[in-house]
Amino acid sequence: MTRSVSILGATGSVGQSTLDLVLREPNKFDVVALTAHRDVAGLAKAARATNAKLAVISDPTLHGALVDALSGTNTEIASGDEAVTDAACRDADWLMAAIVGCAGLKSTMAALKCGRTVAFANKESLVSAGSLMISAAEASGATLLPVDSEHNAIFQCLAGNSAKTVRKIVLTASGGPFRTSTLEQMAAATPETAVKHPNWSMGAKISVDSATMMNKGLELIEAHYLFATESARLGVLFHPQSVVHSMVEYIDGSVLAQMGSPDMRIPIASTLAWPDRMETGAEPLNLAAIGRLDFEEPDLARFPALTLARDALEAGGARPAVLNAANETAVAAFLARRIGFLAIADVVKAVLDRYDPADPATIEDVLAIDAEARRVAETAMKGLTA
Numbered sequence: 001m002t003r004s005v006s007i008l009g010a011t012g013s014v015g016q017s018t019l020d021l022v023l024r025e026p027n028k029f030d031v032v033a034l035t036a037h038r039d040v041a042g043l044a045k046a047a048r049a050t051n052a053k054l055a056v057i058s059d060p061t062l063h064g065a066l067v068d069a070l071s072g073t074n075t076e077i078a079s080g081d082e083a084v085t086d087a088a089c090r091d092a093d094w095l096m097a098a099i100v101g102c103a104g105l106k107s108t109m110a111a112l113k114c115g116r117t118v119a120f121a122n123k124e125s126l127v128s129a130g131s132l133m134i135s136a137a138e139a140s141g142a143t144l145l146p147v148d149s150e151h152n153a154i155f156q157c158l159a160g161n162s163a164k165t166v167r168k169i170v171l172t173a174s175g176g177p178f179r180t181s182t183l184e185q186m187a188a189a190t191p192e193t194a195v196k197h198p199n200w201s202m203g204a205k206i207s208v209d210s211a212t213m214m215n216k217g218l219e220l221i222e223a224h225y226l227f228a229t230e231s232a233r234l235g236v237l238f239h240p241q242s243v244v245h246s247m248v249e250y251i252d253g254s255v256l257a258q259m260g261s262p263d264m265r266i267p268i269a270s271t272l273a274w275p276d277r278m279e280t281g282a283e284p285l286n287l288a289a290i291g292r293l294d295f296e297e298p299d300l301a302r303f304p305a306l307t308l309a310r311d312a313l314e315a316g317g318a319r320p321a322v323l324n325a326a327n328e329t330a331v332a333a334f335l336a337r338r339i340g341f342l343a344i345a346d347v348v349k350a351v352l353d354r355y356d357p358a359d360p361a362t363i364e365d366v367l368a369i370d371a372e373a374r375r376v377a378e379t380a381m382k383g384l385t386a
């Protein structure tokens, strides 16, 4: 039986890994819709390779370029943000939500409202609108399959167990490129050194988040919503080998961990084939070659983003949306060499100190909070230099 699939953010790191899996077993999958922001060539290549029914470029000024790039194919072409949201609702058995940032909020939400089976990579939208998204999924009967390697690990460790018997969930973190760096060394970080992740190859934004540890902070909030678990029962451990992707501790003292090579095709495949399994081409895990697995407490003094995120999670309401928008703005500024590495967390803190809106009741409220938090972040960054 074939499975019809759509990929939002098909040209990104997660999108490309997803396409790699789909093309591994082309007879098993029918590609419905692929979307990208500005990478016309990448989108056209993916649409040709998969014979996609629909290709959407979200930047409308690139419509003509996509028409040219897909000439001679039967692929339908659309452009603009609304077309991305429409693509999310096209009938498909499985949808990958892999747009980066809050830019993915509307389309991911649309897929959930349509009751789709959503492989969920777009963590920023869940951080910003977690309660609304989970309620929408419950109302429509949508299925959420976590793609983030930690959450996918937890999902696998929870299978077949009662949620009532979970004592604790522990997210592992590699520690990123600056795990053992001094604050002085971190102050001198550049976009090049910050995106050089020791174990994973990922998009630029999440790579910077992994260097500040904001990624783990966002993941704590993500875990809170995905697994209905409060902050006190969510832990973080540094684990530099990135072999244990996360763990679940049960009331009887059993700790279940999921392990594997650090290759995103593994968690993606577990959602793509779910509830079955499929081959991925990932390097088999060789524990004898790795030799040892280390674990250590994170250093909160050098990684203040973890505390900022945990505080936002515990405060709830609009705090996670403000945190996320401030972080997206600060990371973009760091990548553009407008601010230094350590300023990222300072800017996020400044925005949280200055802007404390009421709880969002709708997605429009979340988008308005997101926009205002970005403005406050721009103000907070005035006068800063890299």
Ligand code: NAD
Residues within 6 Å of the ligand: 008, 009, 010, 011, 012, 013, 014, 015, 035, 036, 037, 038, 039, 058, 084, 098, 099, 100, 101, 103, 104, 121, 122, 123, 124, 147, 148, 149, 200, 201, 202, 203, 204, 205, 206, 264
């Ligand atoms: P990426 O930057 O490599 O790709 C992002 C994708 O989103 C691209 O296809 C791009 O065209 C699209 N996009 C960007 N801005 C857009 C906009 N304004 N409107 C519409 N589309 C837009 O990012 P990535 O590393 O693949 O990450 C995607 C998501 O998955 C993120 O939320 C990230 O946190 C999460 N994630 C990634 C990894 C990883 O290994 N890369 C692991 C876990 C979770």
Ligand code: MG
Residues within 6 Å of the ligand: 148, 149, 150, 219
């Ligand atoms: Mg992760």
